[in-house]
Amino acid sequence: MPDAGPLLVVSPNWLGDAVMALPAIADLKRHFADRRMIVAARASVSSLFTMVPDVERVVTADVAAIRDARPSVAVLFPNSFASAWLVWRAGVRERWGYARDFRRRLLTRAVRPPKQPMHQGEYYQHLVRELGVATGPLEPTLSIGADALDDAKRLLAQHGWEEGSLLIVLAPGAAYGKAKQWIPSHVTWLVTDLVRERGVTCALVGSRADAQTTRAIRDAVPVDCQPKVLDLAGETTLPALAGVMSVAAACVSNDSGAMHLAAAAGVPVVAIFGSTNEQATAPLAHAGVPGEIVTNPVWCRPCMLRECPIDHRCMTGIEPARVLAAVDRVAKVTG
Missing domain, CATH: 3.40.50.2000 (Glycogen Phosphorylase B;)
Structure with a gap:
């Protein structure tokens, strides 16, 4: 040695x-x-x-x-x-x-x-x-400090969240390419139902590159629901984002860094997979934490392409009601 x-x-x-x-x-x-x-x-x-x-x-x-x-x-x-x-x-x-x-x-x-x-x-x-190293559980863990948690709560409050109210985080972007992204209109439907029928506050998160997508989703939500749709894209550091995740009841995400961060923070994750392979990159949940993977089993997936050359059927075929049902199960949200 x-x-x-x-x-x-x-x-x-x-x-x-x-x-x-x-x-x-x-x-x-x-x-x-x-x-x-x-x-x-x-x-x-x-x-x-x-x-x-x-x-x-x-x-x-x-x-x-x-x-x-x-x-x-x-x-x-x-x-x-x-x-x-x-x-x-x-x-x-x-x-x-x-x-x-x-x-x-x-x-x-x-x-x-x-x-x-x-x-x-x-x-x-x-x-x-x-290399001769004994391996332990396949379970990533993070220590989210008090400062990060305070930053997260402060940011959420600035956007209208009341501490203690039910929060669902949605990460509609993906750095790898649009083929990994669930359809924005489906995200809009899901957010609207969560707010209107379940009284949930929804936080849209992502990088600055995702801001156009999250803004379009929030703008498409009915006006009466928009106060409970918080657009945080581009406003969080990684520790603050982990803090936001840690106070949420669940995270709905494409196959993305945000999805993995949520799992490491111990949050129930509903992961939507299209072009990529869930067998290779499913979120690594903590023991005892529920989670679900949603896919549309079409012949062409997983293709691993950044852009779909046909009709994006792996994602268009995932109806919002399926994802909503998964959120209900992992977060115990009731209508």
């Missing part, structure tokens, strides 16, 4: 993947309990790791920051050549990861990728198991 310098974890680049890596990261910390754990991450996901108690420090994924952290071991969760080249150039002595993307010679321990399909969280745990 190398000297007992810090253990560097190179995070996946996307929020959903970073959340799905959390169980494997927890496994590493249990195994290397005597080492400081540092995470190198893109700016877009770095604040996720401020909610992971085992992580002592988060640095940007660049050569200078990693060199300054002086890790003796780096475990790479991305499959890319670039991630291995990064830690090699930073002078990290031990570089461990999957032997993919022509990077074997840059790794000191190169793990052969599994041949069988598996969930992405299991894929990350397979890596650390092959």
Whole structure:
């Protein structure tokens, strides 16, 4: 074994993947309990790791920051050549990861990728198991601090939420592409029914890139329902978004980073899958927390395309009433 310098974890680049890596990261910390754990991450996901108690420090994924952290071991969760080249150039002595993307010679321990399909969280745990690390539950957990929770409640209150009232979070966007997105008119129908028939407050969340979608959904809701439809897209940090999730009765989401964040926050999730494969990226729910996956079993899914070349039938065929029934079951909302 190398000297007992810090253990560097190179995070996946996307929020959903970073959340799905959390169980494997927890496994590493249990195994290397005597080492400081540092995470190198893109700016877009770095604040996720401020909610992971085992992580002592988060640095940007660049050569200078990693060199300054002086890790003796780096475990790479991305499959890319670039991630291995990064830690090699930073002078990290031990570089461990999957032997993919022509990077074997840059790794000191190169793990052969599994041949069988598996969930992405299991894929990350397979890596650390092959490195001799015992794996625990496939259950990402976050520690949402008081400041993040206060920020979340303050933002919700500014938009009209009364603390203690029933809140459903909806994440209608998806960074990967429109093929992953449930139809906005269906979201509008669902939000309208939740507000009008069930007295629920609905919070629409997402990044700045989702703001046009969330604004269109809120504008399409009947005027009498709009005060209980809160458009938070682009207004939350990741910790604040986790705080919003934590006070909700459920989250309705496409296959997205928000979906995985909600599951890690311990919230019941209704996950709507279209072009992507729920067997690979279903939300990792906490033990005992209900959740449902809604799909339309058409022949062409999962296609994994960013844009649908035909009629988006995998999503248009998911009627709002089906999703509403799933929300009723996981959140125990009654009409």
